[in-house]
Structures are given as C-alpha cells and as structure tokens.
Amino acid sequence: MVWIAGPLSGLIVQPIIGVVADESKSRWGRRRPFIVMGSLIVACSLLTLGFTKEIVALFVLDKKLAKIFTIVVAVLALYVTDFAINAVMSCGRSLVVDTLPIQKQQSGAAWASRMGSLGHIIGYGMGAVDLVQIFGPRLGDTQFKQLTVIAAVGMLMTSAITCWAVTERVLVTVRQDPRRAQGRFKVVQKIWSTLLTLPPRIRAICWAVFWSWIGWFPFLIYSSTWVGETYFRYDVPGDARNTKDALGDMGRIGSTALTVYSTVTFISAWILPPLIRAPEDNTFTHRPPVAIAHWVQTLNKFKPDLLTAWVASHLMFAFAMSLTPFAASFRFATVLVALCGVPWSIAIWAPSTFMGVEVNKLGGATDPTSPNGGSPVLYRRMSGGSSIEMRGLGDSHHSDPESAAGAGNSTGELSGIYFGILNIFCTLPQFISTFISALVFAVLEPGKSPELATDAHPSEHSDPGGTNSIAICMFIGAISSLAAAYATTKLRHV
Numbered sequence: 331m332v333w334i335a336g337p338l339s340g341l342i343v344q345p346i347i348g349v350v351a352d353e354s355k356s357r358w359g360r361r362r363p364f365i366v367m368g369s370l371i372v373a374c375s376l377l378t379l380g381f382t383k384e385i386v387a388l389f390v391l392d393k394k395l396a397k398i399f400t401i402v403v404a405v406l407a408l409y410v411t412d413f414a415i416n417a418v419m420s421c422g423r424s425l426v427v428d429t430l431p432i433q434k435q436q437s438g439a440a441w442a443s444r445m446g447s448l449g450h451i452i453g454y455g456m457g458a459v460d461l462v463q464i465f466g467p468r469l470g471d472t473q474f475k476q477l478t479v480i481a482a483v484g485m486l487m488t489s490a491i492t493c494w495a496v497t498e499r500v501l502v503t504v505r506q507d508p509r510r511a512q513g514r515f516k517v518v519q520k521i522w523s524t525l526l527t528l529p530p531r532i533r534a535i536c537w538a539v540f541w542s543w544i545g546w547f548p549f550l551i552y553s554s555t556w557v558g559e560t561y562f563r564y565d566v567p568g569d570a571r572n573t574k575d576a577l578g579d580m581g582r583i584g585s586t587a588l589t590v591y592s593t594v595t596f597i598s599a600w601i602l603p604p605l606i607r608a609p610e611d612n613t614f615t616h617r618p619p620v621a622i623a624h625w626v627q628t629l630n631k632f633k634p635d636l637l638t639a640w641v642a643s644h645l646m647f648a649f650a651m652s653l654t655p656f657a658a659s660f661r662f663a664t665v666l667v668a669l670c671g672v673p674w675s676i677a678i679w680a681p682s683t684f685m686g687v688e689v690n691k692l693g694g695a696t697d698p699t700s701p702n703g704g705s706p707v708l709y710r711r712m713s714g715g716s717s718i719e720m721r722g723l724g725d726s727h728h729s730d731p732e733s734a735a736g737a738g739n740s741t742g743e744l745s746g747i748y749f750g751i752l753n754i755f756c757t758l759p760q761f762i763s764t765f766i767s768a769l770v771f772a773v774l775e776p777g778k779s780p781e782l783a784t785d786a787h788p789s790e791h792s793d794p795g796g797t798n799s800i801a802i803c804m805f806i807g808a809i810s811s812l813a814a815a816y817a818t819t820k821l822r823h824v
C-alpha cells in the first residue's frame with residue numbers, strides 16, 4: 331500500500347494538474363500558484379509524517395486506539411506528500427519548458443537534473459550524519475523527525491526561490507471551441523484524447539521512457555538492498571553471519587553504494603551537458619578566443635548529439651544490470667551501482683529536453699535548427715481546439731498570440747498535458763516492473779530472503795546459495811533497457 335503511493339500519485343496527479351495548469355488564467359502565472367500550494371501541502375504533510383505520534387496523542391488518549399490512528403495518519407501523510415509533490419514536479423517541469431526558448435531546452439533540463447541530483451546528495455548526506463547530535467533535540471528528538479523538518483524547510487525555500495526568480499506569462503483567454511470536451515470529466519477526456527493522438531515524435535519519446543523505466547524501477551527500489559545482500563553472501567564469513575554487526579553493515583554498505591551512485595549522478599549532470607551537442611547547437615556562432623578556436627571547433631565536431639548519448643546511456647545501464655547476477659563481492663556490486671549514475675543523469679535530462687523541444691514546436695515556436703532556417707514547424711497541437719494568448723505579467727498591451735511565438739521563442743502552452751502524459755509512460759512501467767519482481771520473488775525465494783531469514787523457521791528459508799532474486803529482476807531490467815535503446819533510435823527517423 332505504501333510503495334504504490336509514488337507511481338499512483340505520478341500517474342494521476344501529473345496529467346491532471348498539467349491540464350488544469352495549462353488552462354489556468356491566474357494573474358500569478360499558470361504554474362506558480364500550484365507550486366506554492368503544493369509546496370505548502372508537502373511541508374505540512376512531511377511534518378505530520380515526522381511527528382505523527384505526537385499529533386495523534388493530542389487528540390486520542392486511548393493508547394491502543396492511538397497506535398492504530400498513528401499508522402493511519404502516517405500512511406495518509408505519505409500519500410498526501412506524494413500527491414502534492416507530484417503537483418509541484420509537474421509544474422516545475424512545465425515551468426522550464428514554458429519560460430525557455432527552444433534553443434535552451436537542453437540547458438534548462440540539464441540544470442533541472444543538476445539541482446535534482448544536488449538535492450539527492452543533500453538528502454543522503456543528511457540521512458548519513460547524526461542530526462540529533464548536531465542540532466540537539468531542538469528540531470525533534472529522532473533522526474527521522476529532524477529529516478522531515480529539514481526536508482520541509484528545503485521544500486519551502488527552493489519553491490520560494492523558484493517562484494520569485496521566474497517571470498511567467500499570463501494566459502489571457504482560452505478560446506472556446508465547440509469540439510472541446512465539456513462537463514465533469516473534461517480533464518480526463520482531454521488527457522485521453524491527447525494520449526490517442528500523440529504526435530509521432532512525442533509518442534516515440536514516451537515509448538523510450540516506458541521501456542527504460544521497466545529497468546530503472548527495480549534498480550531504484552532494490553539496489554541498496556542488493557549490494558547489502560551481496561556483501562552478506564560473499565564477504566561475511568559464515569560464522570559471523572548471525573551477528574548484529576553483519577546485519578548493520580549490510581544496511582550501511584547498501585547506503586554507501588547509493589551515496590557513491592548519487593555522487594556519480596551529480597558529477598555527470600555537471601560534466602556531460604557541455605560535452606553533448608544540444609538540439610539547438612547549430613544556432614550559435616561560437617566565437618572562442620583565436621588561440622583555442624581550432625581546438626574548440628575540433629571538439630565540437632566530435633561531440634555526440636543528445637540522441638546518441640541517450641541511446642548510449644540505455645546500453646550502459648543494460649551492460650551494468652546484465653552483470654548483476656555475476657557479482658560476487660560487494661565492491662563489484664558497488665561499482666555496478668555507481669556506474670548507473672551516468673545513465674541516470676541522462677535519463678532525467680534527455681527525455682525532458684526532447685519533450686521540451688517538441689512541446690515548444692506544438693505551441694508555435696519555430697525551430698532555428700531546421701533546414702528551412704526557422705520557419706514555423708509543420709505540425710501543431712493535435713487534440714482539443716482551444717487557442718491561447720499570453721502576455722507578460724502585468725503587461726496588458728501585449729496580448730497578441732503572435733508575440734508569444736516567433737523565432738525560437740517558447741510558448742510551452744501545452745507543456746502540462748504533454749509532460750503529464752510523459753509521466754504516465756514513466757509510472758505505468760513501475761507497476762509492471764513491480765509485478766515482474768513479485769513473480770521473480772515468488773518463484774526464486776518462496777520463503778524469506780535467505781539473507782534476512784536468519785531468525786525465521788527453517789521451513790521459511792530458501793536456498794542461500796541460489797540465484798539472487800533482485801539480481802534477476804535487474805537482469806530483466808537490462809533486457810528492457812535494450813528495448814529502450816531500440817525505441818530511442820526510432821526518434822532519428824520520425
């Protein structure tokens with residue numbers, strides 16, 4: 331019930347908020363009000379999660395009843411957190427697309443992935459140090475309470491900076507079209523009709539993401555456990571296995587692997603974008619200093635394009651995951667997990683870049699890299715029929731829709747719905763992958779995990795020398811990643 335909150339909230343919230351925000355005529359912009367509301371809800375629900383027991387104790391005095399309520403409130407708080415954070419994610423992604431011109435989409439997506447990976451490192455780092463010792467009991471008397479306080483403050487601060495720094499255009503009118511879906515389910519209808527009429531390139535991006543997530547989900551969920559289990563199997567001497575130390579080390583070694591992985595992700599997010607040719611690269615006249623001009627031009631010639639890099643990242647992930655069943659030491663397992671930091675950084679940034687470019691074209695922005703020198707793109711929005719006009723916030727004289735488009739300018743008018751749909755293709759495979767993992771676990775480890783069954787009845791033990799189930803799930807992920815590589819190459823031809 332708890333694991334499902336992430337994919338379920340992403341599946342439902344991102345498309346719906348995307349559509350609603352796309353059509354919002356708020357004077358504060360289409361995305362910022364949702365970011366503000368969502369962040370406030372996330373902050374409150376995080377604090378509720380951290381202090382559930384104390385909050386319940388204020389209202390329920392009976393101890394037995396309080397225990398039940400604590401569980402119920404904690405689960406609810408987790409769901410609310412996931413749902414609200416997905417609203418913020420949806421509008422945050424759209425904001426990048428809305429505000430940047432087509433040439434800057436790669437750069438915007440790369441910055442989003444840099445900031446995301448910085449957040450991960452800070453999160454892991456906070457988890458690794460003893461916060462109660464550092465801050466004393468002021469922020470709460472346990473590590474978890476303090477983590478929720480820090481996360482809530484971080485959420486509010488980063489959202490406040492975003493909303494302050496970004497100038498959004500305001501949607502003035504959405505012209506009514508008789509063909510537009512009406513009534514209570516119009517949002518769902520709009521998502522459905524858009525889903526059925528996706529432009530070919532957007533469909534290709536979505537399928538590439540779909541196949542890749544069947545591989546990424548088991549990795550993101552189980553990799554730290556897998557490194558710990560590998561340690562337990564191959565590195566701990568048989569007679570030391572039942573000690574408290576060995577079990578504690580298992581957790582620490584798994585967390586260390588994740589920390590190394592997120593560090594690699596962070597470094598890749600900074601290093602790779604300048605080494606990869608962005609979809610807009612032709613538009614710039616690079617004028618490096620004469621002394622190094624030759625070298626810069628030579629380097630530029632050999633830069634791979636983003637599509638090649640995305641395909642290579644699927645292959646690299648598939649390579650690492652295909653080796654997991656053969657890992658016979660926790661060090662090797664850690665190296666495999668760390669390697670995945672490189673493809674993960676590309677997995678976050680490449681689809682957003684391609685989607686950002688396509689959504690801008692749909693909104694009427696021109697592609698300056700096109701052979702015809704930046705004339706309007708050939709296709710426009712496929713679903714719905716509404717028109718959009720935008721003007722600068724507080725500027726009532728520029729409500730001409732043409733002013734929103736133009737050479738390479740961003741309109742991003744449909745970023746919410748298309749990024750929401752992209753997220754459907756990111757969350758659905760998470761359910762499929764969970765189903766596959768459940769099958770693998772049921773077949774290979776019908777009892778308890780051999781590494782964790784030390785206290786269980788012998789009938790519950792499965793063969794500790796047998797194949798590791800998590801490694802098999804990851805191996806299946808490798809196959810799916812190959813399918814993702816194939817699906818991504820299709821983007822070259824559509």
Ligand SMILES: OC[C@H]1O[C@H](O[C@H]2O[C@H](CO)[C@@H](O)[C@H](O)[C@H]2O)[C@H](O)[C@@H](O)[C@@H]1O
Pocket residue numbers: 335336337338339340341344416446677678753756757760
């Ligand atoms: O199921 C959990 C979440 O999975 C996706 O989010 C994760 O991947 C994103 C990159 O695609 C990354 O930016 C985010 O930090 C990760 O949590 C999905 O987009 C979410 O909707 C879903 O809740």
